[in-house]
Amino acid sequence: MNTGAEGVETAVKLARKWGYVVKRIPKGKAQIVCCTGCFHGRTLAAISMSEDPDSFDGYQPLVPGFKRIPYGDIVALEAQLKKNGRNIAAFIAEPIQGEAGVQIPPQSYFAAVRDLCSKYNVLFIADEVQSGLGRTGKMLAIEHDNVRPDVVILAKALGGGVLPVSAVLADKEIMDVFTPGTHGSTFGGNPVANAVAIESLKVLHEKKLPQRSLELGAELLSGLQKIRTSNSDLIAEVRGRGLFCAIDVQKDVANGNGAYLLMKILAKNGLLCKTTHGHTLRLSPPLVISRSSLNRGIEIIENSVADLRAYVAATKRVRGLKVKKAKK
Ligand SMILES: Cc1ncc(COP(=O)(O)O)c(C=O)c1O
Incomplete structure (x- = not known):
């Protein structure tokens, strides 16, 4: 078919x-x-x-x-x-x-x-x-x-x-x-x-693409886990298998629109991905992606989460609320 x-x-x-x-x-x-x-x-x-x-x-x-x-x-x-x-x-x-x-x-x-x-x-x-x-x-x-x-x-x-x-x-x-x-x-x-x-x-x-997906996917997931550890007030969970990963944004971020907002920031910073239902961003890069592009992608995600934090902080400051800092 x-x-x-x-x-x-x-x-x-x-x-x-x-x-x-x-x-x-x-x-x-x-x-x-x-x-x-x-x-x-x-x-x-x-x-x-x-x-x-x-x-x-x-x-x-x-x-x-x-x-x-x-x-x-x-x-x-x-x-x-x-x-x-x-x-x-x-x-x-x-x-x-x-x-x-x-x-x-x-x-x-x-x-x-x-x-x-x-x-x-x-x-x-x-x-x-x-x-x-x-x-x-x-x-x-x-x-x-x-x-x-x-x-x-x-x-x-x-x-x-x-x-x-x-x-x-x-x-x-x-x-x-x-x-x-x-x-x-x-x-x-x-x-x-x-x-x-x-x-x-x-x-x-x-081209042994399944094997490549397994190896690069492990690197992607480990990069995402590091980002989540330093930003657990924004990122609830990351998970994945091979080059098939997801980021769950905390439900209270940006009045429940955190995942959508992060998707927009990622696009502005040069990485395209899509929200699925609720608070999740799905990442499924091409299996032929180079290691350097993958690392660049992880860097963009890290910078975009920082941008999301700045946005959340700015909107909280406007409302006179306490602002959390990223963990080192
Ligand atoms: C699991 C699953 N089954 C079926 C489909 C439908 O495929 P198509 O869009 O080619 O009709 C999709 C599409 O995303 C899918 O993810």
């Missing part, structure tokens, strides 16, 4: 069809379990899994057949499977939630997900559209958990930044529920896009 959202649509259709053909779920009853905070794209099925009104409001009625449970909560998944496992075709999750602010679930979560999905004969779909292809320091983010999903969705980096191309991967006995004429699109299987996808996979392997 072309976009990540189309990949998600395909995986959802695949799971439903597998549910009817292989698992023998009664017709029309197949359900898919998804997660709070998820982002799977902008098509109707994808927004039907979302809890973000910006995604779904104004587009109702939504697609039925999705049940949302808290991300990272294995007890909630087990309860859902115990209650309704017979009609559940799949569990879909991002190995690390990107749009939700680089949220990394508890360490043993996906191993337990794998066990439960196998126990209840439910497909485990990993949406690796954002986290996949080296972003987190492994080819797939789910590899950090030593887990093999039944279905993997790839997009974004698969096109090497040149052409849109997405893919759904599964073993033959799952994929073969799609028979000729039952799924497709005009530009699905686009030969030029496929050539680009093969080439971008080659570049990822040959």
